[in-house]
Amino acid sequence: MSASNEQPVSSAGGGNIDGTVAEQTQSPQDEPVQPADAEVSDISGNVTSSASVFAPRVIDDTQPLLTVTGVQRSFAVGGEQLHVLKGIDMSLYPMQLVMLKGRSGSGKTTLLNLIGGLDQPDQGEISFMGHPFHRCSDDQRTQIRRRQLGFIFQSFALMPLLSAWENVELALRMANVPRSEWKRRATHCLDLVGLAKRMHHRPFELSGGEQQRVAIAKAIAHRPHLLLADEPTAELDSQMGAQVMAVFRDIIQTEQVTICMTTHDPTIMEVADHVFEMVDGKFINT
Numbered sequence: 001m002s003a004s005n006e007q008p009v010s011s012a013g014g015g016n017i018d019g020t021v022a023e024q025t026q027s028p029q030d031e032p033v034q035p036a037d038a039e040v041s042d043i044s045g046n047v048t049s050s051a052s053v054f055a056p057r058v059i060d061d062t063q064p065l066l067t068v069t070g071v072q073r074s075f076a077v078g079g080e081q082l083h084v085l086k087g088i089d090m091s092l093y094p095m096q097l098v099m100l101k102g103r104s105g106s107g108k109t110t111l112l113n114l115i116g117g118l119d120q121p122d123q124g125e126i127s128f129m130g131h132p133f134h135r136c137s138d139d140q141r142t143q144i145r146r147r148q149l150g151f152i153f154q155s156f157a158l159m160p161l162l163s164a165w166e167n168v169e170l171a172l173r174m175a176n177v178p179r180s181e182w183k184r185r186a187t188h189c190l191d192l193v194g195l196a197k198r199m200h201h202r203p204f205e206l207s208g209g210e211q212q213r214v215a216i217a218k219a220i221a222h223r224p225h226l227l228l229a230d231e232p233t234a235e236l237d238s239q240m241g242a243q244v245m246a247v248f249r250d251i252i253q254t255e256q257v258t259i260c261m262t263t264h265d266p267t268i269m270e271v272a273d274h275v276f277e278m279v280d281g282k283f284i285n286t
């Protein structure tokens with residue numbers, strides 16, 4: 001499916017950040033144009049329109065999907081404050097592949113956790129799809145994570161007793177995707193990552209690169225707007241790492257997703273749209 005850029009209305013696909021339908025306050029002539037097949041769902045991601053939850057999105061790639069402004073984060077360690085993030089500013093635009101690089105301990109994972117709503121900043125703001133993510137309650141952030149975000153980890157994080165297909169189907173169930181969509185969507189996602197012929201294999205029957213591709217299929221199954229990946233190629237050899245990056249490039253186009261990942265690998269950085277380099281809790285050369 002290709003992006004329609006003809007009507008730059010809302011990157012949120014017509015609904016609120018958590019999937020709810022926005023209350024209309026505009027006069028009829030000012031109302032945003034709602035594409036007939038746009039996704040519309042409630043806070044839990046249950047579809048409330050007759051349209052497929054996986055219909056094409058209207059993308060405005062001139063507006064950032066996410067902005068981070070003046071973000072700081074410290075942790076109390078041994079009675080002292082460890083100042084990890086010291087004022088981070090960044091923007092992620094739709095359908096970009098953005099990488100965070102930096103030495104071990106520089107704060108990359110801490111930032112990824114804040115962007116993904118797994119943690120909250122001590123200071124600063126995080127705006128996701130135009131909404132103040134940093135001011136959301138834990139419950140709201142959980143709902144937003146389920147609906148709009150996907151996560152990929154170094155260690156794949158698959159259920160060992162389930163097949164590739166069942167792993168992806170589980171992600172769809174957990175995201176409250178309608179049951180009628182499971183079969184088609186799980187098959188489609190595994191096809192996208194090049195595993196059409198391995199769908200019924202369990203993780204131990206797959207190579208590391210194939211397992212990571214199942215993890216990608218699982219992370220995009222509910223069709224998030226933003227995919228966050230913490231060192232997704234660290235466990236893979238260079239050929240498998242390159243395959244994962246090719247899959248990332250493909251799904252940015254086919255799924256209209258934005259990807260933000262951490263990496264130490266300079267060869268992988270060559271395919272990024274933008275690389276942020278973190279040194280001691282700050283970006284340099286942005």
Ligand SMILES: Nc1ncnc2c1ncn2[C@@H]1O[C@H](COP(=O)(O)OP(=O)(O)OP(=O)(O)O)[C@@H](O)[C@H]1O
Nearest residue numbers: 075077082084102103104105106107108109110111
């Ligand atoms: N919850 C926490 N409590 C205390 N210290 C923490 C916590 N989370 C992270 N830190 C510390 O913050 C610093 C940055 O950690 P972070 O994991 O963000 O670095 P990183 O750049 O991702 O490193 P790596 O490349 O090794 O994964 C480290 O010194 C780490 O020990």
